[in-house]
Amino acid sequence: MTITNNERITNAITEIEFSTVNLYQSFFEKHHVSFELMTILYALLFYKNITQKQICIKTRLPKQTVHNIINKLKAADFVYLIPNEEDRREKFVILTPKGEQYGLEIIRPASEINNMVAERMGIDFLSNLLKDLELYYHSIRMAQEIVSVSEEWSLMIENVLSNKQTKK
Numbered sequence: 001m002t003i004t005n006n007e008r009i010t011n012a013i014t015e016i017e018f019s020t021v022n023l024y025q026s027f028f029e030k031h032h033v034s035f036e037l038m039t040i041l042y043a044l045l046f047y048k049n050i051t052q053k054q055i056c057i058k059t060r061l062p063k064q065t066v067h068n069i070i071n072k073l074k075a076a077d078f079v080y081l082i083p084n085e086e087d088r089r090e091k092f093v094i095l096t097p098k099g100e101q102y103g104l105e106i107i108r109p110a111s112e113i114n115n116m117v118a119e120r121m122g123i124d125f126l127s128n129l130l131k132d133l134e135l136y137y138h139s140i141r142m143a144q145e146i147v148s149v150s151e152e153w154s155l156m157i158e159n160v161l162s163n164k165q166t167k168k
Contacts, residue, residue, distance in 0.1 A: 013136070024110065033106055036061055040069050041103040044079065044095050051090045078102050 003011075025035040039059045043050060047058070055066050070093055073079045078099030081091040095103060118126055 027109070027113075031109065036065050037069055038106060038110070040066060040073075041106055044093060045100070045103050045107070049092050049094070051084060051092055053090055055093065073099060076102075 024038075028035055028038045039061060040055060043055050043058055047054070050058070052063075052066050052070055055061070055070075056063050059066070070079060070081075074081065076099075077096055079093050079095055082094060084090040084092060
């Protein structure tokens with residue numbers, strides 16, 4: 001099978017994405033902070049009014065993982081929950097002042113790393129990189145609307161997954 005230049009480049013981009021996530025994950029694990037906790041704290045600090053469901057969507061973390069971590073943060077008085085007036089089944093997760101201080105302290109090392117990298121690479125380079133990544137992201141979104149997995153492949157994937165689950 002011959003790999004095209006486009007495939008080679010997109011595979012390299014995917015590898016860099018995975019490697020970057022792995023770098024952060026291993027960094028935080030060395031400091032005894034789970035990647036999932038760090039990711040949720042980032043979401044809570046960045047998006048001030050966010051529900052557990054929205055955290056799951058933004059972070060791609062499983063619902064149960066988000067629920068468990070939010071409960072631990074609540075028990076430690078780092079967050080409180082406010083019912084969503086539009087949908088009473090959902091609650092906004094809000095950092096308490098103590099929780100915000102904790103979150104900032106936990107992500108401080110990552111912020112320092114990001115700032116060091118930004119200084120080294122320069123604002124012009126990073127601004128161009130951001131524009132290029134945004135274009136890449138939006139191009140993927142557009143392509144996803146056009147391309148879909150065939151029904152035949154979907155059924156095969158479902159069968160393979162269900163067979164693996166029954167073997168456990």
